[in-house]
Amino acid sequence: MNARLTNRIATGIIVFCALVMTAILAAMLGYILINGLKDISWHFLTSDSSSFEAGGGIKNQLWNSFYVLIITMIISVPLGVSGGIYLAEYAKPSKWTAFIRSCVEVLASLPSIVVGMFGLLVFVNFFGWGFSILSGALALTVFNLPVIVRVSEDALRSVDVEQKEASLALGITKWHTIKTVLLPAAFPGILTGVILAAGRVFGESAALLFTAGLSSPNLDFTNWNPTSQHSPLNMFRSAETLSVHIWDVNSVGIIPDVHQVASGSSAVLVIVVLLFNLIARGLGSLIQKRIAGKQ
Amino acid sequence: MSINLKDRGSINDFQSTSASDRMLKQQSKKDGLFAKKSELRGKIFIYSSAIFILAATVAITIFLTEKGLQSFFVSKLNVFYFLTQTNWTPDKNHFGALIFIIGSFTVTFLSAIIAAPIGVGSAIFMVEIAKKWGQKFLQPVIEILVGIPSVVYGFIGLTIIVPFIGKHTGTLGYGFLASAIVVGSMILPTVTSLAADALKAIPEDMKNASYALGATRWQTISRVVIPAALPSLLTAVVLGMARAFGEALAVQMVIGNSKVLTHTLVHPTATLTTIITLSMGHTTDGSTLNNALWSLGLVLLAMSYIFIILIRFLSTRRKLG
Numbered sequence: 001m002n003a004r005l006t007n008r009i010a011t012g013i014i015v016f017c018a019l020v021m022t023a024i025l026a027a028m029l030g031y032i033l034i035n036g037l038k039d040i041s042w043h044f045l046t047s048d049s050s051s052f053e054a055g056g057g058i059k060n061q062l063w064n065s066f067y068v069l070i071i072t073m074i075i076s077v078p079l080g081v082s083g084g085i086y087l088a089e090y091a092k093p094s095k096w097t098a099f100i101r102s103c104v105e106v107l108a109s110l111p112s113i114v115v116g117m118f119g120l121l122v123f124v125n126f127f128g129w130g131f132s133i134l135s136g137a138l139a140l141t142v143f144n145l146p147v148i149v150r151v152s153e154d155a156l157r158s159v160d161v162e163q164k165e166a167s168l169a170l171g172i173t174k175w176h177t178i179k180t181v182l183l184p185a186a187f188p189g190i191l192t193g194v195i196l197a198a199g200r201v202f203g204e205s206a207a208l209l210f211t212a213g214l215s216s217p218n219l220d221f222t223n224w225n226p227t228s229q230h231s232p233l234n235m236f237r238s239a240e241t242l243s244v245h246i247w248d249v250n251s252v253g254i255i256p257d258v259h260q261v262a263s264g265s266s267a268v269l270v271i272v273v274l275l276f277n278l279i280a281r282g283l284g285s286l287i288q289k290r291i292a293g294k295q
Numbered sequence: 296m297s298i299n300l301k302d303r304g305s306i307n308d309f310q311s312t313s314a315s316d317r318m319l320k321q322q323s324k325k326d327g328l329f330a331k332k333s334e335l336r337g338k339i340f341i342y343s344s345a346i347f348i349l350a351a352t353v354a355i356t357i358f359l360t361e362k363g364l365q366s367f368f369v370s371k372l373n374v375f376y377f378l379t380q381t382n383w384t385p386d387k388n389h390f391g392a393l394i395f396i397i398g399s400f401t402v403t404f405l406s407a408i409i410a411a412p413i414g415v416g417s418a419i420f421m422v423e424i425a426k427k428w429g430q431k432f433l434q435p436v437i438e439i440l441v442g443i444p445s446v447v448y449g450f451i452g453l454t455i456i457v458p459f460i461g462k463h464t465g466t467l468g469y470g471f472l473a474s475a476i477v478v479g480s481m482i483l484p485t486v487t488s489l490a491a492d493a494l495k496a497i498p499e500d501m502k503n504a505s506y507a508l509g510a511t512r513w514q515t516i517s518r519v520v521i522p523a524a525l526p527s528l529l530t531a532v533v534l535g536m537a538r539a540f541g542e543a544l545a546v547q548m549v550i551g552n553s554k555v556l557t558h559t560l561v562h563p564t565a566t567l568t569t570i571i572t573l574s575m576g577h578t579t580d581g582s583t584l585n586n587a588l589w590s591l592g593l594v595l596l597a598m599s600y601i602f603i604i605l606i607r608f609l610s611t612r613r614k615l616g
Contacts, residue, residue, distance in 0.1 A: 007512055025480075025483075031451060085341050110355070
């Protein structure tokens with residue numbers, strides 16, 4: 001009887017834990033989305049931000065976030081996927097491999113502000129790129145690389161050994177096997193992981209504080225000359241991203257409508273991250289089905 | 296014998312002299328050459344990526360260490376004073392960083408105290424109690440929440456939690472309590488999702504054996520599942536703590552940012568990350584304050600190495616178990 005009673009009490013506590021967690025997370029998402037949606041308007045999304053007046057928008061910050069994200073992905077995906085290929089296919093169990101594995105682990109566990117400080121030291125000051133999109137994207141590459149490496153390694157390892165062996169048995173070389181057999185088979189997994197990582201990069205702020213800067217010139221979207229200071233494509237201009245903007249208006253900004261701007265920006269940020277997640281899951285399983293259907 | 300061999304050879308030669316065979320042979324020669332080149336190219340690309348990862352890690356460690364030690368070698372600050380005193384007044388050249396170190400550890404432990412029981416409890420709920428919808432519905436939702444940006448947590452802390460604490464304690468509401476709640480909820484999805492993976496890795500047979508002996512569900516969970524998964528569960532909590540220790544902006548928004556050591560949970564104070572966040576932009580490169588901030592960064596770097604060593608230790612325990 002005693003054991004049964006303990007069982008009931010313990011079950012109750014566990015259910016309570018789950019309820020608390022669900023409540024916290026639901027309340028948070030609900031607050032952000034319900035409160036923030038009413039602050040989002042077409043005007044908010046398409047006008048320049050203001051540093052002291054009410055009524056500023058987030059057009060430039062939104063663009064900067066996507067631009068930094070794209071540059072980060074262009075650099076980190078090829079590097080990360082080949083790092084994953086190295087660990088899954090080329091690395092032999094040795095001290096050297098263990099060392100590289102530790103490096104990935106160290107990179108993954110670095111606090112993002114430390115990554116930002118490294119970016120400040122090397123990209124901003126040493127290379128002299130200043131607070132710029134390029135410095136920010138390179139700092140985020142450091143932050144993103146270990147995630148992509150892990151995702152690719154896991155995806156490659158989950159491919160059937162038979163598939164690989166069949167290809168090698170046909171006399172196809174290792175690299176060709178990786179290119180034509182392993183990578184296509186691992187593609188859905190890698191894609192899902194990359195999109196999820198993109199969501200993480202999109203929301204990252206601490207690493208960008210000292211690398212992409214706290215301000216953004218007002219962008220002129222008719223000027224596509226990459227060397228012009230007001231061009232959206234210029235990689236050497238400072239670029240405040242959306243998540244940095246949220247921190248900025250709350251902590252150091254002096255605009256009177258802080259709450260509206262911050263809650264609207266948070267809602268946009270959360271919606272984009274949620275979209276990335278849903279797309280990642282949807283696309284991953286869709287491609288998986290396509291591949292399975294063909295066989 | 297020898298004639299036989301010769302014969303066989305000549306037969307083979309004869310067979311491969313048909314036009315299509317010769318073409319195939321040539322083709323494969325060409326392919327072989329081409330494949331060798333592309334094989335080499337692929338290998339070079341893959342290896343250089345691996346070396347890049349290695350170089351990045353080594354560069355970060357060396358550069359930040361070198362820069363972080365300058366306050367002791369160039370600005371001649373006392374290491375002992377830096378690590379054991381709580382007086383941080385850069386104007387008077389006092390650089391005692393202990394307040395920030397204590398602040399970081401306090402936030403980390405308090406948020407782990409909030410996140411660990413709720414996270415592990417929820418993971419048990421998902422894996423052992425509500426298996427079907429727990430894993431089909433709850434787990435994906437939690438994994439999505441892992442990706443919610445930390446500034447969003449900070450913003451909610453600033454607009455809801457800080458005023459709430461302020462109203463009930465008669466203070467401004469900034470401080471350890473607000474930070475711990477914000478960071479605790481931030482690492483909660485991470486801890487839950489990792490703990491759920493740890494519990495799932497326990498073989499069904501072990502649980503079934505326990506149930507077959509007539510054990511209740513709680514007896515099975517507390518005496519079979521949790522002990523078997525303990526190293527992995529601890530790893531989940533340590534990973535959450537590592538994230539809490541390094542979190543900057545969310546904490547900065549709710550901790551109040553005063554450079555005073557506080558003995559209460561509801562008065563403004565600071566951590567390593569928050570002081571770096573706030574002061575770094577206002578210092579000139581090479582000044583004593585600037586160097587001292589880089590030393591704080593070095594403390595953060597050292598702590599993240601310590602967390603890795605801790606996780607390594609836990610994973611060797613897992614293998615032994």
